Amino acid sequence: MSGDNAEDNVNHASNSKGISLPMTRVKLIMKSSPDVSSINQEALLITTKATELFVQYLALSSFNNGSGKDNKTLLYSDLANTVEGTETFQFLTDILPKKIFARDYLKLIEENPIEEADN
Amino acid sequence: MAEGRCRMLPDGVNVSKEARRAISQAASVFVLYATSCANNFAMKAKRKTLNATDVMSAMEEMEFERFLQPLRESLEAYKKGQKGKKEASEQKRKDAKEKKNDVEENDKSREEEEEEEERMEEDQEAENEVEEEEVEN
Numbered sequence: 001m002s003g004d005n006a007e008d009n010v011n012h013a014s015n016s017k018g019i020s021l022p023m024t025r026v027k028l029i030m031k032s033s034p035d036v037s038s039i040n041q042e043a044l045l046i047t048t049k050a051t052e053l054f055v056q057y058l059a060l061s062s063f064n065n066g067s068g069k070d071n072k073t074l075l076y077s078d079l080a081n082t083v084e085g086t087e088t089f090q091f092l093t094d095i096l097p098k099k100i101f102a103r104d105y106l107k108l109i110e111e112n113p114i115e116e117a118d119n
Numbered sequence: 120m121a122e123g124r125c126r127m128l129p130d131g132v133n134v135s136k137e138a139r140r141a142i143s144q145a146a147s148v149f150v151l152y153a154t155s156c157a158n159n160f161a162m163k164a165k166r167k168t169l170n171a172t173d174v175m176s177a178m179e180e181m182e183f184e185r186f187l188q189p190l191r192e193s194l195e196a197y198k199k200g201q202k203g204k205k206e207a208s209e210q211k212r213k214d215a216k217e218k219k220n221d222v223e224e225n226d227k228s229r230e231e232e233e234e235e236e237e238r239m240e241e242d243q244e245a246e247n248e249v250e251e252e253e254v255e256n
Contacts, residue, residue, distance in 0.1 A: 079145075
């Protein structure tokens with residue numbers, strides 16, 4: 001099945017082209033996107049590399065932005081703050097929301113009844 | 120390939136477990152977003168297969184222009200590697216044909232491990248063809 005060869009191919013390319021993220025996983029995610037019929041090998045490579053660059057960019061921005069100057073640890077809150085404050089990361093607001101104490105949230109709802117927000 | 124372009128976290132920095140997981144999720148979302156965006160470009164061009172230019176356009180659209188240059192470099196490196204492999208495999212096939220005098224099999228399997236060792240530099244015209252893969256679910 002060409003699937004096996006494809007698998008070898010992507011793994012081989014992944015190792016020898018300075019990419020650490022697994023292309024097979026990236027391919028899986030890409031295929032799950034609706035309306036996508038097929039993906040050429042180069043596109044897969046670039047997307048994987050781009051994702052790697054993105055991860056580095058997000059981590060570094062968050063680290064520089066946050067409490068990292070004193071601390072030596074990158075925390076979730078650093079990420080959430082960076083996402084909120086940077087326009088390019090806006091698409092992540094739903095999955096990297098800022099945390100809020102339950103009691104504060106409950107208080108918030110009391111004062112302002114929830115409206116169904118249409119995105 | 121690094122050229123001193125170090126975009127990693129400094130040495131000795133930890134990443135909390137929660138942050139780690141969040142970054143992982145963010146990466147998945149990024150792939151989806153990029154794919155969807157790239158696919159729009161492909162559809163606009165009436166193509167069914169997503170190619171490298173679509174992804175590049177998507178990066179621009181998503182305002183990640185900073186990625187374009189390193190991505191181009193990665194692509195170049197990959198294409199060079201592919202070209203070498205193709206030339207080597209074509210040469211191999213030639214040799215095999217002469218040796219055996221058999222009808223050449225129309226086999227698409229790539230024997231990459233062997234080719235790595237036997238990479239020869241021939242002056243062959245290998246078109247810089249993009250190899251499209253039809254992967255079915």
